[in-house]
Amino acid sequence: MTAKKERLDVLLVEKGLAETREKAKRAIMAGIVYSNENRLDKPGEKIARDLPLTVKGNPLKYVSRGGLKLEKALEVFPVSVKGKTMIDIGSSTGGFTDCALQNGAERSYAVDVGYNQLAWKLRQDERVVVMERTNFRYSEPSDFTEGLPEFATIDVSFISLRLILPVLKTLLVPGSDCIALVKPQFEAGRESVGKKGIVRDPGVHADVLRRMNQFAASEGYTVKGLSFSPITGGDGNIEFLLHLEWGGEDGNGAELPEEDILRTVREAHETLKAKKTDVPE
Numbered sequence: 520m521t522a523k524k525e526r527l528d529v530l531l532v533e534k535g536l537a538e539t540r541e542k543a544k545r546a547i548m549a550g551i552v553y554s555n556e557n558r559l560d561k562p563g564e565k566i567a568r569d570l571p572l573t574v575k576g577n578p579l580k581y582v583s584r585g586g587l588k589l590e591k592a593l594e595v596f597p598v599s600v601k602g603k604t605m606i607d608i609g610s611s612t613g614g615f616t617d618c619a620l621q622n623g624a625e626r627s628y629a630v631d632v633g634y635n636q637l638a639w640k641l642r643q644d645e646r647v648v649v650m651e652r653t654n655f656r657y658s659e660p661s662d663f664t665e666g667l668p669e670f671a672t673i674d675v676s677f678i679s680l681r682l683i684l685p686v687l688k689t690l691l692v693p694g695s696d697c698i699a700l701v702k703p704q705f706e707a708g709r710e711s712v713g714k715k716g717i718v719r720d721p722g723v724h725a726d727v728l729r730r731m732n733q734f735a736a737s738e739g740y741t742v743k744g745l746s747f748s749p750i751t752g753g754d755g756n757i758e759f760l761l762h763l764e765w766g767g768e769d770g771n772g773a774e775l776p777e778e779d780i781l782r783t784v785r786e787a788h789e790t791l792k793a794k795k796t797d798v799p800e
Contacts, residue, residue, distance in 0.1 A: 535583030585614025693767030747787035
């Protein structure tokens, strides 16, 4: 079966190797985009989605801009990855894993349903357990041969966190923290998602977060904090960072106060628009 194809400039953004399509085009035209050792110089060229891509001299601190999302979470939430075994659900290029390792994580299970997306430097890192072609929804404790995770990150697309959180709690060591990226475009009803898959309404953002807050607590998680991603998704959507704690099967879940949700949504719209990012009007 032939792999699906997409424009090169679009893929660079999707993989977190460029912030916008315009910046992706500039990098391509500058001759610094490669697949293995082959230079790719046509922004509109359609290539296989699973083709490995790199940007030479990439100034990003991490292998992808996804690392910036976890970086903020580690700054604003009272969590630490130092010395911990983590699971990176939806690892893709590996931005979250890279950030965690740079902050002292001992090991990372890089889990993704896709193949050949993880950055080469992480694939070569002995601290990284590569779990490609893995549908996390069917994961079991026995799959994690280097010890169960004590910290988790979730960055998935085209699937709701409602299908991830119930499985995750069967794998985590009690007392573990989780940073989940809430993507409204995959949580809201179809009628709330606008053109090009963008959710524009702050009211929809608040509703998505409210329902996710309730769901996580009903699954036994304590919702400890909420913030917003410092950058928008590749399609321009505002995304949110949810801090959860799993206390174990005997623990009771707890929700975050409503005012925290409303404040975070307001700050997200004000801050990201002030930065003149591609936040939808």
